[in-house]
Amino acid sequence: MTDIERIARQFMEAIPHSQALSMSLDRLEGGIAQISMPWDARFVGDPATGVIHGGAVSALMDTASGAAVMCHPEAPASTATLGLRIDYMRPATPGQRITARAECYHVTRSVAFVRVTAVDEDASRPVAAATGTFTFERAKGARA
Amino acid sequence: MSRPQPEPVQVIKQRRDAALGALVGGVPYIGFLGIRFDRRGDELTAVLPFDEKLIGNPLLPALHGGVTAAFLEVTAIIELSWSLMWEEMEKGGPDPAGAGRGGDDGVAPGLRLPKTIDFTVDYLRSGLPRDAYARARVNRSGRRYASVHVEAWQDNRSRLFAQASGHFLMPLRAGSAG
Incomplete structure:
Protein backbone atom coordinates (compact mmCIF):
# COMPACT_ATOMS: atom_id res chain seq x y z
CA MET A 1 0.00 0.00 0.00
CA THR A 2 1.40 3.43 -0.93
CA ASP A 3 1.43 6.37 1.48
CA ILE A 4 -1.35 8.02 -0.51
CA GLU A 5 -3.53 4.96 -0.17
CA ARG A 6 -2.74 4.56 3.52
CA ILE A 7 -3.65 8.19 4.24
CA ALA A 8 -6.79 7.93 2.11
CA ARG A 9 -7.82 4.77 3.98
CA GLN A 10 -7.34 6.45 7.37
CA PHE A 11 -9.28 9.46 6.15
CA MET A 12 -12.19 7.32 4.95
CA GLU A 13 -12.30 5.18 8.07
CA ALA A 14 -12.56 8.27 10.29
CA ILE A 15 -15.82 9.45 8.69
CA PRO A 16 -18.66 9.19 11.23
CA HIS A 17 -21.42 8.99 8.63
CA SER A 18 -19.73 6.18 6.71
CA GLN A 19 -19.55 4.25 9.96
CA ALA A 20 -23.20 5.04 10.71
CA LEU A 21 -24.12 3.43 7.36
CA SER A 22 -21.78 0.44 8.12
CA MET A 23 -19.72 1.09 4.97
CA SER A 24 -16.63 -0.95 4.33
CA LEU A 25 -13.71 -0.08 2.10
CA ASP A 26 -13.11 -2.99 -0.28
CA ARG A 27 -10.55 -1.47 -2.63
CA LEU A 28 -8.56 1.75 -2.84
CA GLU A 29 -5.81 2.39 -5.34
CA GLY A 30 -4.71 4.80 -8.05
CA GLY A 31 -7.87 6.90 -8.18
CA ILE A 32 -10.27 3.93 -7.94
CA ALA A 33 -12.31 3.18 -4.83
CA GLN A 34 -14.81 0.45 -4.07
CA ILE A 35 -17.01 0.78 -0.99
CA SER A 36 -19.95 -1.40 0.03
CA MET A 37 -22.84 -1.23 2.47
CA PRO A 38 -25.12 -3.96 3.86
CA TRP A 39 -28.90 -3.90 3.52
CA ASP A 40 -30.35 -2.65 6.81
CA ALA A 41 -34.00 -2.17 7.82
CA ARG A 42 -33.09 1.32 9.14
CA PHE A 43 -32.06 2.47 5.63
CA VAL A 44 -35.34 1.49 3.94
CA GLY A 45 -36.99 4.23 1.88
CA ASP A 46 -40.16 2.47 0.76
CA PRO A 47 -41.81 0.49 3.56
CA ALA A 48 -44.10 -1.28 1.08
CA THR A 49 -41.18 -2.93 -0.73
CA GLY A 50 -38.24 -2.84 1.74
CA VAL A 51 -36.07 -1.10 -0.86
CA ILE A 52 -33.16 1.00 0.46
CA HIS A 53 -33.72 4.77 0.22
CA GLY A 54 -32.09 6.50 -2.76
CA GLY A 55 -30.48 8.89 -0.31
CA ALA A 56 -28.51 6.07 1.33
CA VAL A 57 -27.33 4.91 -2.11
CA SER A 58 -26.33 8.52 -2.85
CA ALA A 59 -24.35 8.68 0.40
CA LEU A 60 -22.53 5.47 -0.57
CA MET A 61 -21.73 6.78 -4.06
CA ASP A 62 -20.62 10.17 -2.70
CA THR A 63 -18.30 8.44 -0.21
CA ALA A 64 -16.80 6.16 -2.88
CA SER A 65 -16.30 9.18 -5.15
CA GLY A 66 -14.55 11.18 -2.43
CA ALA A 67 -12.34 8.17 -1.68
CA ALA A 68 -11.43 7.85 -5.37
CA VAL A 69 -10.35 11.51 -5.40
CA MET A 70 -8.31 11.09 -2.18
CA CYS A 71 -6.35 8.12 -3.57
CA HIS A 72 -5.61 9.76 -6.92
CA PRO A 73 -1.84 9.64 -7.65
CA GLU A 74 -1.66 13.45 -7.50
CA ALA A 75 -2.61 13.19 -3.81
CA PRO A 76 -4.92 16.06 -2.81
CA ALA A 77 -4.69 17.40 0.74
CA SER A 78 -8.46 17.41 0.94
CA THR A 79 -11.63 17.25 -1.17
CA ALA A 80 -15.32 18.21 -1.04
CA THR A 81 -18.25 17.52 -3.36
CA LEU A 82 -19.11 20.34 -5.77
CA GLY A 83 -21.79 18.59 -7.81
CA LEU A 84 -23.31 15.13 -8.01
CA ARG A 85 -25.77 13.91 -10.64
CA ILE A 86 -27.34 10.57 -9.88
CA ASP A 87 -29.44 8.32 -12.14
CA TYR A 88 -31.50 5.59 -10.47
CA MET A 89 -31.95 2.71 -12.89
CA ARG A 90 -33.75 0.18 -10.70
CA PRO A 91 -34.54 -0.51 -7.04
CA ALA A 92 -31.80 -2.39 -5.16
CA THR A 93 -32.99 -5.87 -4.16
CA PRO A 94 -33.92 -5.93 -0.44
CA GLY A 95 -31.51 -7.96 1.69
CA GLN A 96 -28.58 -7.60 -0.71
CA ARG A 97 -25.31 -5.74 -0.20
CA ILE A 98 -24.80 -2.60 -2.31
CA THR A 99 -21.36 -1.89 -3.78
CA ALA A 100 -20.20 1.39 -5.33
CA ARG A 101 -17.14 1.56 -7.56
CA ALA A 102 -15.84 5.05 -8.28
CA GLU A 103 -13.13 6.19 -10.65
CA CYS A 104 -11.50 9.60 -10.51
CA TYR A 105 -10.74 9.81 -14.24
CA HIS A 106 -9.42 13.35 -14.52
CA VAL A 107 -8.01 16.09 -12.32
CA THR A 108 -7.15 19.70 -13.05
CA ARG A 109 -5.29 22.10 -10.76
CA SER A 110 -8.40 22.49 -8.61
CA VAL A 111 -11.15 20.12 -9.77
CA ALA A 112 -11.53 16.32 -9.84
CA PHE A 113 -13.99 14.47 -12.12
CA VAL A 114 -15.50 11.17 -11.01
CA ARG A 115 -17.73 8.42 -12.43
CA VAL A 116 -19.38 5.96 -10.07
CA THR A 117 -21.68 2.95 -10.44
CA ALA A 118 -23.65 1.12 -7.73
CA VAL A 119 -24.70 -2.54 -8.01
CA ASP A 120 -26.33 -5.09 -5.71
CA GLU A 121 -25.46 -8.80 -5.83
CA ASP A 122 -26.49 -8.91 -9.49
CA ALA A 123 -23.57 -6.87 -10.82
CA SER A 124 -24.76 -7.14 -14.42
CA ARG A 125 -27.63 -4.68 -13.86
CA PRO A 126 -26.53 -1.45 -12.16
CA VAL A 127 -28.81 0.02 -9.50
CA ALA A 128 -27.57 3.59 -9.92
CA ALA A 129 -24.86 5.60 -11.63
CA ALA A 130 -23.55 9.07 -10.97
CA THR A 131 -21.01 11.59 -12.14
CA GLY A 132 -19.49 14.03 -9.71
CA THR A 133 -17.20 17.03 -9.57
CA PHE A 134 -15.06 17.54 -6.48
CA THR A 135 -12.73 20.22 -5.19
CA PHE A 136 -9.09 19.17 -5.51
CA GLU A 137 -7.20 20.91 -2.77
CA ARG A 138 -3.48 20.52 -3.21
CA ALA A 139 -1.11 20.61 -0.29
CA LYS A 140 0.38 24.07 0.30
CA GLY A 141 3.48 24.52 -1.80
CA ALA A 142 2.60 21.68 -4.18
CA ARG A 143 2.93 22.58 -7.85
CA ALA A 144 0.20 21.74 -10.32
CA MET B 1 -78.45 30.82 0.98
CA SER B 2 -76.95 28.23 3.26
CA ARG B 3 -73.55 26.63 3.20
CA PRO B 4 -72.34 23.74 5.31
CA GLN B 5 -70.93 24.58 8.71
CA PRO B 6 -67.11 24.74 8.46
CA GLU B 7 -65.32 21.95 10.27
CA PRO B 8 -63.79 22.81 13.65
CA VAL B 9 -60.16 23.90 13.25
CA GLN B 10 -58.90 21.15 15.57
CA VAL B 11 -60.49 18.44 13.43
CA ILE B 12 -58.83 19.80 10.30
CA LYS B 13 -55.45 20.17 12.02
CA GLN B 14 -55.61 16.69 13.45
CA ARG B 15 -56.46 15.18 10.08
CA ARG B 16 -53.62 16.99 8.32
CA ASP B 17 -51.05 16.24 11.03
CA ALA B 18 -52.06 12.58 11.09
CA ALA B 19 -51.72 12.37 7.30
CA LEU B 20 -48.25 13.94 7.41
CA GLY B 21 -47.24 11.78 10.37
CA ALA B 22 -48.26 8.59 8.55
CA LEU B 23 -46.38 9.67 5.42
CA VAL B 24 -43.13 10.60 7.20
CA GLY B 25 -43.30 8.01 9.99
CA GLY B 26 -43.62 5.15 7.51
CA VAL B 27 -40.12 5.69 6.08
CA PRO B 28 -37.38 4.17 8.29
CA TYR B 29 -34.52 6.08 6.63
CA ILE B 30 -36.13 9.44 7.52
CA GLY B 31 -36.09 8.36 11.18
CA PHE B 32 -32.52 7.10 10.87
CA LEU B 33 -31.33 10.55 9.72
CA GLY B 34 -33.59 12.25 12.31
CA ILE B 35 -35.44 14.41 9.77
CA ARG B 36 -38.81 15.89 10.77
CA PHE B 37 -41.28 18.13 8.97
CA ASP B 38 -42.84 21.38 10.20
CA ARG B 39 -46.20 22.22 8.61
CA ARG B 40 -47.88 25.60 8.12
CA GLY B 41 -51.06 24.95 6.15
CA ASP B 42 -49.85 23.02 3.13
CA GLU B 43 -46.28 24.39 3.37
CA LEU B 44 -43.63 21.98 4.66
CA THR B 45 -40.17 22.73 6.00
CA ALA B 46 -37.84 19.78 6.53
CA VAL B 47 -35.60 20.01 9.59
CA LEU B 48 -32.40 17.99 10.01
CA PRO B 49 -31.20 18.40 13.62
CA PHE B 50 -27.41 18.16 13.86
CA ASP B 51 -25.97 14.87 15.01
CA GLU B 52 -22.40 13.58 15.22
CA LYS B 53 -23.18 10.67 12.90
CA LEU B 54 -23.99 13.09 10.04
CA ILE B 55 -20.39 14.29 9.84
CA GLY B 56 -18.42 13.56 6.66
CA ASN B 57 -15.25 15.49 7.35
CA PRO B 58 -14.25 15.33 11.02
CA LEU B 59 -11.38 17.82 10.54
CA LEU B 60 -13.51 20.83 9.50
CA PRO B 61 -16.04 19.49 10.70
CA ALA B 62 -18.65 19.40 7.93
CA LEU B 63 -21.83 17.47 7.11
CA THR B 68 -26.90 16.61 2.25
CA ALA B 69 -27.97 14.73 -0.88
CA ALA B 70 -30.20 12.41 1.15
CA PHE B 71 -31.76 15.30 3.09
CA LEU B 72 -32.63 17.09 -0.17
CA GLU B 73 -33.98 13.91 -1.77
CA VAL B 74 -36.14 13.06 1.26
CA THR B 75 -37.52 16.62 1.24
CA ALA B 76 -38.35 16.40 -2.48
CA ILE B 77 -40.11 13.02 -2.17
CA ILE B 78 -42.15 14.04 0.88
CA GLU B 79 -43.16 17.37 -0.67
CA LEU B 80 -44.30 15.61 -3.84
CA SER B 81 -46.22 12.91 -1.95
CA TRP B 82 -47.70 15.52 0.36
CA SER B 83 -48.94 17.63 -2.56
CA LEU B 84 -50.74 14.53 -3.94
CA MET B 85 -52.17 13.67 -0.52
CA TRP B 86 -53.26 17.23 0.11
CA GLU B 87 -55.30 17.25 -3.10
CA GLU B 88 -57.01 14.00 -2.10
CA MET B 89 -57.59 15.22 1.44
CA GLU B 90 -59.16 18.51 0.37
CA LYS B 91 -61.34 16.76 -2.20
CA GLY B 92 -62.37 13.99 0.17
CA GLY B 93 -63.69 16.24 2.91
CA PRO B 94 -63.61 15.07 6.51
CA ASP B 95 -62.81 11.42 5.81
CA PRO B 96 -60.70 10.89 2.70
CA ALA B 97 -60.33 7.24 1.78
CA GLY B 98 -57.27 5.95 3.52
CA ALA B 99 -55.33 9.21 3.51
CA GLY B 100 -53.72 9.93 6.81
CA ARG B 101 -54.79 6.85 8.64
CA GLY B 102 -51.86 4.72 9.58
CA GLY B 103 -52.33 0.98 9.25
CA ASP B 104 -51.23 -1.41 11.98
CA ASP B 105 -47.72 -1.47 10.55
CA GLY B 106 -47.52 2.32 10.65
CA VAL B 107 -47.80 2.58 6.88
CA ALA B 108 -50.68 4.57 5.46
CA PRO B 109 -52.82 2.11 3.49
CA GLY B 110 -52.69 2.54 -0.25
CA LEU B 111 -49.89 5.08 0.02
CA ARG B 112 -47.37 4.70 -2.78
CA LEU B 113 -44.31 6.91 -2.89
CA PRO B 114 -42.89 8.50 -6.06
CA LYS B 115 -39.62 6.95 -7.28
CA THR B 116 -36.54 9.02 -8.02
CA ILE B 117 -35.44 8.88 -11.68
CA ASP B 118 -32.53 11.30 -11.40
CA PHE B 119 -31.31 13.79 -8.85
CA THR B 120 -28.72 16.55 -9.31
CA VAL B 121 -27.17 18.23 -6.29
CA ASP B 122 -25.23 21.51 -6.18
CA TYR B 123 -23.03 21.91 -3.13
CA LEU B 124 -22.74 25.65 -2.58
CA ARG B 125 -20.83 25.78 0.70
CA SER B 126 -19.87 23.21 3.29
CA GLY B 127 -22.60 22.06 5.65
CA LEU B 128 -21.80 23.29 9.15
CA PRO B 129 -22.21 21.16 12.29
CA ARG B 130 -25.62 22.59 13.14
CA ASP B 131 -29.31 22.14 12.18
CA ALA B 132 -30.27 22.34 8.52
CA TYR B 133 -33.57 23.21 6.85
CA ALA B 134 -35.00 22.54 3.41
CA ARG B 135 -38.02 23.38 1.32
CA ALA B 136 -39.04 21.84 -1.98
CA ARG B 137 -41.09 23.26 -4.84
CA VAL B 138 -42.94 21.01 -7.28
CA ASN B 139 -42.32 22.69 -10.63
CA ARG B 140 -44.23 20.19 -12.71
CA SER B 141 -46.48 17.40 -11.57
CA GLY B 142 -47.85 15.32 -14.42
CA ARG B 143 -49.68 12.04 -14.48
CA ARG B 144 -46.47 10.03 -14.87
CA TYR B 145 -43.53 12.34 -14.21
CA ALA B 146 -42.75 15.20 -11.87
CA SER B 147 -39.93 17.72 -11.58
CA VAL B 148 -39.01 19.07 -8.14
CA HIS B 149 -36.51 21.68 -6.96
CA VAL B 150 -35.17 21.80 -3.37
CA GLU B 151 -33.19 24.38 -1.42
CA ALA B 152 -31.38 23.85 1.88
CA TRP B 153 -29.95 26.36 4.31
CA GLN B 154 -28.69 26.58 7.86
CA ASP B 155 -28.56 29.92 9.65
CA ASN B 156 -29.69 32.28 6.91
CA ARG B 157 -32.54 31.49 4.54
CA SER B 158 -30.83 33.52 1.82
CA ARG B 159 -27.46 31.71 2.12
CA LEU B 160 -28.20 28.27 0.72
CA PHE B 161 -25.62 25.58 1.41
CA ALA B 162 -27.06 23.21 -1.18
CA GLN B 163 -29.78 22.94 -3.79
CA ALA B 164 -31.00 20.13 -6.01
CA SER B 165 -33.47 19.24 -8.68
CA GLY B 166 -34.76 15.90 -9.78
CA HIS B 167 -37.26 13.94 -11.81
CA PHE B 168 -39.65 11.46 -10.22
CA LEU B 169 -41.86 8.66 -11.47
CA MET B 170 -45.34 9.16 -10.05
CA PRO B 171 -47.07 6.32 -8.19
CA LEU B 172 -50.03 4.78 -9.99
CA ARG B 173 -53.17 6.35 -8.61
CA ALA B 174 -56.04 4.24 -7.39
CA GLY B 175 -58.57 3.87 -10.17
CA SER B 176 -56.21 4.85 -12.99
CA ALA B 177 -55.87 2.14 -15.59
CA GLY B 178 -52.37 0.87 -16.36
Missing part, protein backbone atom coordinates in the same frame (compact mmCIF):
# COMPACT_ATOMS: atom_id res chain seq x y z
CA HIS B 64 -21.32 14.46 4.82
CA GLY B 65 -22.09 15.27 1.17
CA GLY B 66 -24.19 12.12 1.10
CA VAL B 67 -26.25 13.35 4.08
Whole structure:
Protein backbone atom coordinates (compact mmCIF):
# COMPACT_ATOMS: atom_id res chain seq x y z
CA MET A 1 0.00 0.00 0.00
CA THR A 2 1.40 3.43 -0.93
CA ASP A 3 1.43 6.37 1.48
CA ILE A 4 -1.35 8.02 -0.51
CA GLU A 5 -3.53 4.96 -0.17
CA ARG A 6 -2.74 4.56 3.52
CA ILE A 7 -3.65 8.19 4.24
CA ALA A 8 -6.79 7.93 2.11
CA ARG A 9 -7.82 4.77 3.98
CA GLN A 10 -7.34 6.45 7.37
CA PHE A 11 -9.28 9.46 6.15
CA MET A 12 -12.19 7.32 4.95
CA GLU A 13 -12.30 5.18 8.07
CA ALA A 14 -12.56 8.27 10.29
CA ILE A 15 -15.82 9.45 8.69
CA PRO A 16 -18.66 9.19 11.23
CA HIS A 17 -21.42 8.99 8.63
CA SER A 18 -19.73 6.18 6.71
CA GLN A 19 -19.55 4.25 9.96
CA ALA A 20 -23.20 5.04 10.71
CA LEU A 21 -24.12 3.43 7.36
CA SER A 22 -21.78 0.44 8.12
CA MET A 23 -19.72 1.09 4.97
CA SER A 24 -16.63 -0.95 4.33
CA LEU A 25 -13.71 -0.08 2.10
CA ASP A 26 -13.11 -2.99 -0.28
CA ARG A 27 -10.55 -1.47 -2.63
CA LEU A 28 -8.56 1.75 -2.84
CA GLU A 29 -5.81 2.39 -5.34
CA GLY A 30 -4.71 4.80 -8.05
CA GLY A 31 -7.87 6.90 -8.18
CA ILE A 32 -10.27 3.93 -7.94
CA ALA A 33 -12.31 3.18 -4.83
CA GLN A 34 -14.81 0.45 -4.07
CA ILE A 35 -17.01 0.78 -0.99
CA SER A 36 -19.95 -1.40 0.03
CA MET A 37 -22.84 -1.23 2.47
CA PRO A 38 -25.12 -3.96 3.86
CA TRP A 39 -28.90 -3.90 3.52
CA ASP A 40 -30.35 -2.65 6.81
CA ALA A 41 -34.00 -2.17 7.82
CA ARG A 42 -33.09 1.32 9.14
CA PHE A 43 -32.06 2.47 5.63
CA VAL A 44 -35.34 1.49 3.94
CA GLY A 45 -36.99 4.23 1.88
CA ASP A 46 -40.16 2.47 0.76
CA PRO A 47 -41.81 0.49 3.56
CA ALA A 48 -44.10 -1.28 1.08
CA THR A 49 -41.18 -2.93 -0.73
CA GLY A 50 -38.24 -2.84 1.74
CA VAL A 51 -36.07 -1.10 -0.86
CA ILE A 52 -33.16 1.00 0.46
CA HIS A 53 -33.72 4.77 0.22
CA GLY A 54 -32.09 6.50 -2.76
CA GLY A 55 -30.48 8.89 -0.31
CA ALA A 56 -28.51 6.07 1.33
CA VAL A 57 -27.33 4.91 -2.11
CA SER A 58 -26.33 8.52 -2.85
CA ALA A 59 -24.35 8.68 0.40
CA LEU A 60 -22.53 5.47 -0.57
CA MET A 61 -21.73 6.78 -4.06
CA ASP A 62 -20.62 10.17 -2.70
CA THR A 63 -18.30 8.44 -0.21
CA ALA A 64 -16.80 6.16 -2.88
CA SER A 65 -16.30 9.18 -5.15
CA GLY A 66 -14.55 11.18 -2.43
CA ALA A 67 -12.34 8.17 -1.68
CA ALA A 68 -11.43 7.85 -5.37
CA VAL A 69 -10.35 11.51 -5.40
CA MET A 70 -8.31 11.09 -2.18
CA CYS A 71 -6.35 8.12 -3.57
CA HIS A 72 -5.61 9.76 -6.92
CA PRO A 73 -1.84 9.64 -7.65
CA GLU A 74 -1.66 13.45 -7.50
CA ALA A 75 -2.61 13.19 -3.81
CA PRO A 76 -4.92 16.06 -2.81
CA ALA A 77 -4.69 17.40 0.74
CA SER A 78 -8.46 17.41 0.94
CA THR A 79 -11.63 17.25 -1.17
CA ALA A 80 -15.32 18.21 -1.04
CA THR A 81 -18.25 17.52 -3.36
CA LEU A 82 -19.11 20.34 -5.77
CA GLY A 83 -21.79 18.59 -7.81
CA LEU A 84 -23.31 15.13 -8.01
CA ARG A 85 -25.77 13.91 -10.64
CA ILE A 86 -27.34 10.57 -9.88
CA ASP A 87 -29.44 8.32 -12.14
CA TYR A 88 -31.50 5.59 -10.47
CA MET A 89 -31.95 2.71 -12.89
CA ARG A 90 -33.75 0.18 -10.70
CA PRO A 91 -34.54 -0.51 -7.04
CA ALA A 92 -31.80 -2.39 -5.16
CA THR A 93 -32.99 -5.87 -4.16
CA PRO A 94 -33.92 -5.93 -0.44
CA GLY A 95 -31.51 -7.96 1.69
CA GLN A 96 -28.58 -7.60 -0.71
CA ARG A 97 -25.31 -5.74 -0.20
CA ILE A 98 -24.80 -2.60 -2.31
CA THR A 99 -21.36 -1.89 -3.78
CA ALA A 100 -20.20 1.39 -5.33
CA ARG A 101 -17.14 1.56 -7.56
CA ALA A 102 -15.84 5.05 -8.28
CA GLU A 103 -13.13 6.19 -10.65
CA CYS A 104 -11.50 9.60 -10.51
CA TYR A 105 -10.74 9.81 -14.24
CA HIS A 106 -9.42 13.35 -14.52
CA VAL A 107 -8.01 16.09 -12.32
CA THR A 108 -7.15 19.70 -13.05
CA ARG A 109 -5.29 22.10 -10.76
CA SER A 110 -8.40 22.49 -8.61
CA VAL A 111 -11.15 20.12 -9.77
CA ALA A 112 -11.53 16.32 -9.84
CA PHE A 113 -13.99 14.47 -12.12
CA VAL A 114 -15.50 11.17 -11.01
CA ARG A 115 -17.73 8.42 -12.43
CA VAL A 116 -19.38 5.96 -10.07
CA THR A 117 -21.68 2.95 -10.44
CA ALA A 118 -23.65 1.12 -7.73
CA VAL A 119 -24.70 -2.54 -8.01
CA ASP A 120 -26.33 -5.09 -5.71
CA GLU A 121 -25.46 -8.80 -5.83
CA ASP A 122 -26.49 -8.91 -9.49
CA ALA A 123 -23.57 -6.87 -10.82
CA SER A 124 -24.76 -7.14 -14.42
CA ARG A 125 -27.63 -4.68 -13.86
CA PRO A 126 -26.53 -1.45 -12.16
CA VAL A 127 -28.81 0.02 -9.50
CA ALA A 128 -27.57 3.59 -9.92
CA ALA A 129 -24.86 5.60 -11.63
CA ALA A 130 -23.55 9.07 -10.97
CA THR A 131 -21.01 11.59 -12.14
CA GLY A 132 -19.49 14.03 -9.71
CA THR A 133 -17.20 17.03 -9.57
CA PHE A 134 -15.06 17.54 -6.48
CA THR A 135 -12.73 20.22 -5.19
CA PHE A 136 -9.09 19.17 -5.51
CA GLU A 137 -7.20 20.91 -2.77
CA ARG A 138 -3.48 20.52 -3.21
CA ALA A 139 -1.11 20.61 -0.29
CA LYS A 140 0.38 24.07 0.30
CA GLY A 141 3.48 24.52 -1.80
CA ALA A 142 2.60 21.68 -4.18
CA ARG A 143 2.93 22.58 -7.85
CA ALA A 144 0.20 21.74 -10.32
CA MET B 1 -78.45 30.82 0.98
CA SER B 2 -76.95 28.23 3.26
CA ARG B 3 -73.55 26.63 3.20
CA PRO B 4 -72.34 23.74 5.31
CA GLN B 5 -70.93 24.58 8.71
CA PRO B 6 -67.11 24.74 8.46
CA GLU B 7 -65.32 21.95 10.27
CA PRO B 8 -63.79 22.81 13.65
CA VAL B 9 -60.16 23.90 13.25
CA GLN B 10 -58.90 21.15 15.57
CA VAL B 11 -60.49 18.44 13.43
CA ILE B 12 -58.83 19.80 10.30
CA LYS B 13 -55.45 20.17 12.02
CA GLN B 14 -55.61 16.69 13.45
CA ARG B 15 -56.46 15.18 10.08
CA ARG B 16 -53.62 16.99 8.32
CA ASP B 17 -51.05 16.24 11.03
CA ALA B 18 -52.06 12.58 11.09
CA ALA B 19 -51.72 12.37 7.30
CA LEU B 20 -48.25 13.94 7.41
CA GLY B 21 -47.24 11.78 10.37
CA ALA B 22 -48.26 8.59 8.55
CA LEU B 23 -46.38 9.67 5.42
CA VAL B 24 -43.13 10.60 7.20
CA GLY B 25 -43.30 8.01 9.99
CA GLY B 26 -43.62 5.15 7.51
CA VAL B 27 -40.12 5.69 6.08
CA PRO B 28 -37.38 4.17 8.29
CA TYR B 29 -34.52 6.08 6.63
CA ILE B 30 -36.13 9.44 7.52
CA GLY B 31 -36.09 8.36 11.18
CA PHE B 32 -32.52 7.10 10.87
CA LEU B 33 -31.33 10.55 9.72
CA GLY B 34 -33.59 12.25 12.31
CA ILE B 35 -35.44 14.41 9.77
CA ARG B 36 -38.81 15.89 10.77
CA PHE B 37 -41.28 18.13 8.97
CA ASP B 38 -42.84 21.38 10.20
CA ARG B 39 -46.20 22.22 8.61
CA ARG B 40 -47.88 25.60 8.12
CA GLY B 41 -51.06 24.95 6.15
CA ASP B 42 -49.85 23.02 3.13
CA GLU B 43 -46.28 24.39 3.37
CA LEU B 44 -43.63 21.98 4.66
CA THR B 45 -40.17 22.73 6.00
CA ALA B 46 -37.84 19.78 6.53
CA VAL B 47 -35.60 20.01 9.59
CA LEU B 48 -32.40 17.99 10.01
CA PRO B 49 -31.20 18.40 13.62
CA PHE B 50 -27.41 18.16 13.86
CA ASP B 51 -25.97 14.87 15.01
CA GLU B 52 -22.40 13.58 15.22
CA LYS B 53 -23.18 10.67 12.90
CA LEU B 54 -23.99 13.09 10.04
CA ILE B 55 -20.39 14.29 9.84
CA GLY B 56 -18.42 13.56 6.66
CA ASN B 57 -15.25 15.49 7.35
CA PRO B 58 -14.25 15.33 11.02
CA LEU B 59 -11.38 17.82 10.54
CA LEU B 60 -13.51 20.83 9.50
CA PRO B 61 -16.04 19.49 10.70
CA ALA B 62 -18.65 19.40 7.93
CA LEU B 63 -21.83 17.47 7.11
CA HIS B 64 -21.32 14.46 4.82
CA GLY B 65 -22.09 15.27 1.17
CA GLY B 66 -24.19 12.12 1.10
CA VAL B 67 -26.25 13.35 4.08
CA THR B 68 -26.90 16.61 2.25
CA ALA B 69 -27.97 14.73 -0.88
CA ALA B 70 -30.20 12.41 1.15
CA PHE B 71 -31.76 15.30 3.09
CA LEU B 72 -32.63 17.09 -0.17
CA GLU B 73 -33.98 13.91 -1.77
CA VAL B 74 -36.14 13.06 1.26
CA THR B 75 -37.52 16.62 1.24
CA ALA B 76 -38.35 16.40 -2.48
CA ILE B 77 -40.11 13.02 -2.17
CA ILE B 78 -42.15 14.04 0.88
CA GLU B 79 -43.16 17.37 -0.67
CA LEU B 80 -44.30 15.61 -3.84
CA SER B 81 -46.22 12.91 -1.95
CA TRP B 82 -47.70 15.52 0.36
CA SER B 83 -48.94 17.63 -2.56
CA LEU B 84 -50.74 14.53 -3.94
CA MET B 85 -52.17 13.67 -0.52
CA TRP B 86 -53.26 17.23 0.11
CA GLU B 87 -55.30 17.25 -3.10
CA GLU B 88 -57.01 14.00 -2.10
CA MET B 89 -57.59 15.22 1.44
CA GLU B 90 -59.16 18.51 0.37
CA LYS B 91 -61.34 16.76 -2.20
CA GLY B 92 -62.37 13.99 0.17
CA GLY B 93 -63.69 16.24 2.91
CA PRO B 94 -63.61 15.07 6.51
CA ASP B 95 -62.81 11.42 5.81
CA PRO B 96 -60.70 10.89 2.70
CA ALA B 97 -60.33 7.24 1.78
CA GLY B 98 -57.27 5.95 3.52
CA ALA B 99 -55.33 9.21 3.51
CA GLY B 100 -53.72 9.93 6.81
CA ARG B 101 -54.79 6.85 8.64
CA GLY B 102 -51.86 4.72 9.58
CA GLY B 103 -52.33 0.98 9.25
CA ASP B 104 -51.23 -1.41 11.98
CA ASP B 105 -47.72 -1.47 10.55
CA GLY B 106 -47.52 2.32 10.65
CA VAL B 107 -47.80 2.58 6.88
CA ALA B 108 -50.68 4.57 5.46
CA PRO B 109 -52.82 2.11 3.49
CA GLY B 110 -52.69 2.54 -0.25
CA LEU B 111 -49.89 5.08 0.02
CA ARG B 112 -47.37 4.70 -2.78
CA LEU B 113 -44.31 6.91 -2.89
CA PRO B 114 -42.89 8.50 -6.06
CA LYS B 115 -39.62 6.95 -7.28
CA THR B 116 -36.54 9.02 -8.02
CA ILE B 117 -35.44 8.88 -11.68
CA ASP B 118 -32.53 11.30 -11.40
CA PHE B 119 -31.31 13.79 -8.85
CA THR B 120 -28.72 16.55 -9.31
CA VAL B 121 -27.17 18.23 -6.29
CA ASP B 122 -25.23 21.51 -6.18
CA TYR B 123 -23.03 21.91 -3.13
CA LEU B 124 -22.74 25.65 -2.58
CA ARG B 125 -20.83 25.78 0.70
CA SER B 126 -19.87 23.21 3.29
CA GLY B 127 -22.60 22.06 5.65
CA LEU B 128 -21.80 23.29 9.15
CA PRO B 129 -22.21 21.16 12.29
CA ARG B 130 -25.62 22.59 13.14
CA ASP B 131 -29.31 22.14 12.18
CA ALA B 132 -30.27 22.34 8.52
CA TYR B 133 -33.57 23.21 6.85
CA ALA B 134 -35.00 22.54 3.41
CA ARG B 135 -38.02 23.38 1.32
CA ALA B 136 -39.04 21.84 -1.98
CA ARG B 137 -41.09 23.26 -4.84
CA VAL B 138 -42.94 21.01 -7.28
CA ASN B 139 -42.32 22.69 -10.63
CA ARG B 140 -44.23 20.19 -12.71
CA SER B 141 -46.48 17.40 -11.57
CA GLY B 142 -47.85 15.32 -14.42
CA ARG B 143 -49.68 12.04 -14.48
CA ARG B 144 -46.47 10.03 -14.87
CA TYR B 145 -43.53 12.34 -14.21
CA ALA B 146 -42.75 15.20 -11.87
CA SER B 147 -39.93 17.72 -11.58
CA VAL B 148 -39.01 19.07 -8.14
CA HIS B 149 -36.51 21.68 -6.96
CA VAL B 150 -35.17 21.80 -3.37
CA GLU B 151 -33.19 24.38 -1.42
CA ALA B 152 -31.38 23.85 1.88
CA TRP B 153 -29.95 26.36 4.31
CA GLN B 154 -28.69 26.58 7.86
CA ASP B 155 -28.56 29.92 9.65
CA ASN B 156 -29.69 32.28 6.91
CA ARG B 157 -32.54 31.49 4.54
CA SER B 158 -30.83 33.52 1.82
CA ARG B 159 -27.46 31.71 2.12
CA LEU B 160 -28.20 28.27 0.72
CA PHE B 161 -25.62 25.58 1.41
CA ALA B 162 -27.06 23.21 -1.18
CA GLN B 163 -29.78 22.94 -3.79
CA ALA B 164 -31.00 20.13 -6.01
CA SER B 165 -33.47 19.24 -8.68
CA GLY B 166 -34.76 15.90 -9.78
CA HIS B 167 -37.26 13.94 -11.81
CA PHE B 168 -39.65 11.46 -10.22
CA LEU B 169 -41.86 8.66 -11.47
CA MET B 170 -45.34 9.16 -10.05
CA PRO B 171 -47.07 6.32 -8.19
CA LEU B 172 -50.03 4.78 -9.99
CA ARG B 173 -53.17 6.35 -8.61
CA ALA B 174 -56.04 4.24 -7.39
CA GLY B 175 -58.57 3.87 -10.17
CA SER B 176 -56.21 4.85 -12.99
CA ALA B 177 -55.87 2.14 -15.59
CA GLY B 178 -52.37 0.87 -16.36
